[in-house]
Amino acid sequence: MPSNDLFTYSIALADDALILGQRLTEWVSNAPTLEEELALANVALDHIGRARMFYGHAGQLVDDGRSEDDLAFGRDCREFTNLLINELPRGDFAFTMVRQFFVDAFNVPFLTALIQSSEPTLAAIGAKAVKESTYHLRRSRDWMLRLGDGSAESHSRTQRAIDELWGYTPELFEAFAAEDRLAEAGLAPDRGALKSQWRNTVDATFAEATLRCPTAAWSVRGGRGGVHTEHLGHLLAQMQYLQRTYPGQQW
């Protein structure tokens, strides 16, 4: 049933955006410069805004009375379907920017393709979000250059971050069953087909930044099935605590 598939799909995209947004908010009052405080907060706000749009859409699809907040604060860890790369702790600034770069380099072609969806709300969200992600990618790509080709310390921290994150990137290109059905029906992009464009962006950027793509064969996945890293539980425990402690209230 397309409606259930669309629901599952929207929730997955919402979870991706919310969990990444939540990680970005952890930089508030911790950024390396005031200018970066503002810049990182903007990226976080964009992702949180995107999450709200996808949750809102999902809520309307099933019409079971659940709001964006019910979906964000009322589901437990095993019901979250974000990709694992989004839930990893923020690490140092190099780790955050490498993760952001990997996600941005995916989001730009993904959202560009989402605009072609025959589902009008998804297409509209894609159109709005691609402008944001285009700017995000410009920023994160520039940071790859500065960090990779800056100081010896920045180079080694960044290379370490790349090596730690690499195995989480294959999941970006793996569709789940509902997503495959939607793609066939022209409602969702073909995620796997985006890999070569992503790889081109990454390779070109890393080459210019004097950084190295790892050749290691390990990979971790499971987010779409609710099988997460141990990090997500702690993130949700913090994020959901008020709603769990005072259930059913207005805020």
Add this chain to the structure above:
Amino acid sequence: MTTQLLDDSSEQARLDARSDARFDARSDARFDARIAAEERVEPKDWMPDAYRRNVIRQMSQHAHSEVIGMQPEGNWIGRAPTLKRKAILLAKVQDEAGHGLYLYSATETLGVTREELVEALHQGRAKYASIFNYPSLTWADVGAIGWLVDGAAIVNQISLQRTSYGPYARAMVRICKEESFHMRQGYEIMLTLCRGSDAQRAMAQDALNRWWWPSLMMFGPPDAESAHSAQSMSWKLKRQSNDELRQKFIDQTVPQADFLGIDIPDPALCWNASSGHYNFGDIDWSEFQRVISGDGPCNRERLSHHVRAHDDGAWVRETLQAYRAKHPARSAERA
């Protein structure tokens, strides 16, 4: 956010008075005339050294306050109870960072670097608003901070839009435009809580109990006791007295608390029909002195947090320098 005029350097005031005497009397008189004529002082203008020092102190401490103020509120972004509140709080704290940026930039027009200003903060030579040395313990604190602390800051900042130093006045205009949403979002949080469950109402009352008196202290000691006040007033860096601004804040806030249906923790608070203002109880100035001197609930944490973030970010800032050295010709698209 606001800055208080601190009573901590009558020594500085004495030094100022002595160096004043060495000034070219004609320049001094001309400067005073410009101030009297409500002219703005701009960065490249001649100004007495004491004026320059005063402006640097006032603006930089205001900037420090904005940045330190990000901590108690930033404390709740990750735990905001709804997605809308999360976004709003994040935008608000982002604004505070922006305010710090505008103010550090305005201070840098006087030939001091941001690094020097941060150093002064870390070494305890520069201060920040004492209000941020209190902890944010519940979600209601977020509401109280927006309503009371931003409310007090607005009263102070509206007054500062007419300050004599040009870059400071212009930064204030920009800040005031952004600040009004801060207070409204805080009050909206309080309103929602006060209309909610018993536990939420109790949370709101508890937050008001803890933030009321420190908010009044934000305006600084009574003017008679502040060495800096008189000098700042004469140079129109400060446009209204601490007591005037504090009274203004109380008068506007009491009805707001009445509307919420929660009680301000001051048994002496009452309307005085003949003065047209609210009478209020004695402020515990010894608490203020303790907190501003480093003995408040969170002083050590606020500073060490700032030091740690700054130290953690050092390698990033060095990266930018290193990259610049390697790639001097990189520039953006032409206008």
Add this chain to the structure above:
Amino acid sequence: MTTEAMPLFEVFIRSKRGLDHRHVGSLHAQDHRQALEYARDTYTRRGEGVSIWVVASSDIVASQESDSASFYDPLDDKPYRHATFYKLPDAVDNM
């Protein structure tokens, strides 16, 4: 720990309905490209601008207050440059 020598940039924004770029403040960035990005993040969050200029602060040259006597004064005694100097009969006073 080296401290910053990150250059200071002045930011000018032209709003949608504006004709001029107005000075809005300054920030530290590594180069012009980063300055543009930070300016976008700091000064256009409320849709204030459609065009951003960033100029290295060191490139700004300002007139000096001490010059004002010779720099500005001669302009005060040429009122004939202002339209209000010219009195026309009411019937044609709409130009």
